[in-house]
Amino acid sequence: MLANEVREKLIAIVTKANFDDSKTERLVYSYDATPNFQSMPDAVVSPRNTAEVAEILKICNQHQVPIVPRGSGTNLCAGTCPTEGGIVLLFKQMNRILEIDEENLTVTVQPGVITLDMIHAVEALGLFYPPDPSSMKISTIGGNINENSGGLRGLKYGVTRDYVMALEVVLPNGDVIRTGGKLAKDVAGYDLTRLFVGSEGTLGVITEATLKLIPMPETKKTMLALYQDLNAAAKSVSAIIANKIIPTTLEFLDQPTLKVVEEFAQIGLPTDVQAVLLIEQDGPAEVVERDLTSMAEICKQEQAVSIQIAASEVEAEALRTARRAALSAIARLKPTTILEDATVPRSEIAKMVQTINEIAEKYQLEICTFGHAGDGNLHPTCATDARNHEEMERVEQAFAEIFEKAIDLGGTITGEHGVGAMKAPYLEWKLKAEGIAAMKAIKLAFDPHNIMNPGKVFAKDSKKRVVITR
Numbered sequence: 001m002l003a004n005e006v007r008e009k010l011i012a013i014v015t016k017a018n019f020d021d022s023k024t025e026r027l028v029y030s031y032d033a034t035p036n037f038q039s040m041p042d043a044v045v046s047p048r049n050t051a052e053v054a055e056i057l058k059i060c061n062q063h064q065v066p067i068v069p070r071g072s073g074t075n076l077c078a079g080t081c082p083t084e085g086g087i088v089l090l091f092k093q094m095n096r097i098l099e100i101d102e103e104n105l106t107v108t109v110q111p112g113v114i115t116l117d118m119i120h121a122v123e124a125l126g127l128f129y130p131p132d133p134s135s136m137k138i139s140t141i142g143g144n145i146n147e148n149s150g151g152l153r154g155l156k157y158g159v160t161r162d163y164v165m166a167l168e169v170v171l172p173n174g175d176v177i178r179t180g181g182k183l184a185k186d187v188a189g190y191d192l193t194r195l196f197v198g199s200e201g202t203l204g205v206i207t208e209a210t211l212k213l214i215p216m217p218e219t220k221k222t223m224l225a226l227y228q229d230l231n232a233a234a235k236s237v238s239a240i241i242a243n244k245i246i247p248t249t250l251e252f253l254d255q256p257t258l259k260v261v262e263e264f265a266q267i268g269l270p271t272d273v274q275a276v277l278l279i280e281q282d283g284p285a286e287v288v289e290r291d292l293t294s295m296a297e298i299c300k301q302e303q304a305v306s307i308q309i310a311a312s313e314v315e316a317e318a319l320r321t322a323r324r325a326a327l328s329a330i331a332r333l334k335p336t337t338i339l340e341d342a343t344v345p346r347s348e349i350a351k352m353v354q355t356i357n358e359i360a361e362k363y364q365l366e367i368c369t370f371g372h373a374g375d376g377n378l379h380p381t382c383a384t385d386a387r388n389h390e391e392m393e394r395v396e397q398a399f400a401e402i403f404e405k406a407i408d409l410g411g412t413i414t415g416e417h418g419v420g421a422m423k424a425p426y427l428e429w430k431l432k433a434e435g436i437a438a439m440k441a442i443k444l445a446f447d448p449h450n451i452m453n454p455g456k457v458f459a460k461d462s463k464k465r466v467v468i469t470r
């Protein structure tokens with residue numbers, strides 16, 4: 001419960017209409033897209049501008065009230081679950097596109113803008129914002145920046161981090177700072193913009209962002225390569241890159257994923273093959289044509305059983321949409337869906353996929369694997385039931401082994417979904433104690449009272465590494 005004094009002060013800042021501590025509202029914001037995490041906030045507060053955010057942070061800092069900034073709550077790492085209570089800060093009223101600057105090729109937005117709305121707005125002017133998380137119909141730019149989200153176009157165009165040029169940030173003490181600018185070159189001091197990207201709401205509140213745009217590619221083409229052998233699909237990924245072709249999209253779906261996605265989307269995806277690569281290239285027409293021909297050739301050499309080129313943009317969009325629906329499709333199978341994003345160097349994809357299948361067999365679990373093969377970013381996903389405690393234990397052990405294998409192969413515990421509360425116990429496996437200590441020093445410098453999204457990124461206790469017997 002908030003102290004009455006704090007409650008009154010917050011209402012004075014945002015007005016009664018934008019403060020809600022009813023049980024219903026607190027329940028609504030007690031969880032996010034991550035299964036198995038729930039915790040009640042004390043209140044939900046919706047500021048209307050940066051000045052209000054600054055006042056709220058000052059009050060919370062003074063009274064040491066936790067703040068959980070929240071976009072659409074679609075994160076998959078319990079990043080917006082109010083594990084230590086406090087207030088949830090919503091940006092539903094700070095959701096405007098402030099400017100599209102065609103001379104500097106930038107767009108400036110408030111944090112609550114829905115990603116796809118912004119993409120549509122810039123595309124209407126022939127401009128392109130490449131980061132396209134599958135959740136973009138509902139995710140916000142504030143959330144994308146704080147998770148450093150990626151998407152299907154990440155292989156060629158990079159992730160959110162690569163497009164953030166400038167930020168307005170409110171620090172926990174209420175100070176408002178501006179980082180970066182509309183500048184191609186700027187080395188004045190530490191790169192605070194990059195520090196805030198991916199900081200998961202633990203360092204400050206982003207109240208404005210200027211993002212880089214690029215001209216819209218002239219054309220794009222999409223194809224599917226079908227395989228009866230997982231290894232052959234994985235080898236094709238390495239071979240395409242080794243042949244110095246960087247496609248826009250190079251996505252992998254295994255057979256269990258194909259089956260559930262086809263059942264869901266019903267667009268005629270092949271379900272009698274072991275794996276599929278969804279490959280896309282964009283750019284000038286002649287380059288797209290040349291790259292597609294070369295990639296088809298490479299896939300055939302690597303034992304693809306068939307290559308299918310989308311006949312129209314409608315067909316291509318159906319394929320992309322089906323891939324983006326993979327999580328939703330799997331989520332229909334059972335009450336609980338655990339999706340992970342273990343990431344390895346792309347040369348290790350084949351080994352990683354094989355290991356995931358062995359682990360699934362060892363723990364008698366059904367794990368569907370899909371993901372951004374070109375980035376080495378896989379999403380092993382387990383449909384399960386949180387009420388079955390014995391099975392949940394096996395799920396946890398299986399994923400711990402998957403993380404361990406990813407790290408052993410030179411990879412990481414998360415490629416794009418963030419650490420949040422869910423992966424915090426595993427972070428030390430990746431960073432070692434010294435890495436965690438360095439990050440904690442940064443956190444302490446910005447947020448000495450630990451009010452910003454406490455309980456995220458840093459765990460009270462790290463998990464012990466399991467020993468892999470294979």
Ligand SMILES: Cc1cc2nc3c(=O)[nH]c(=O)nc-3n(C[C@H](O)[C@H](O)[C@H](O)COP(=O)(O)OP(=O)(O)OC[C@H]3O[C@@H](n4cnc5c(N)ncnc54)[C@H](O)[C@@H]3O)c2cc1C
Pocket residue numbers: 032033068069070071072073074075076079080091111132133134135138139140141142143144145146147148149150151152199200201202204205206207327328416417453
């Ligand atoms: C079906 C589905 C598909 C998905 N596909 C992808 C995908 O392809 N790629 C990918 O990378 N992720 C994906 N995700 C994960 C998720 O959608 C992304 O992490 C997304 O960026 C979260 O946006 P959001 O607005 O929901 O943020 P939230 O979940 O609300 O918040 C995410 C983090 O940002 C912080 N935050 C939010 N706004 C601010 C702010 N203004 N200032 C400071 N901190 C803030 C929060 O505290 C939290 O730590 C998917 C999720 C789902 C459910």
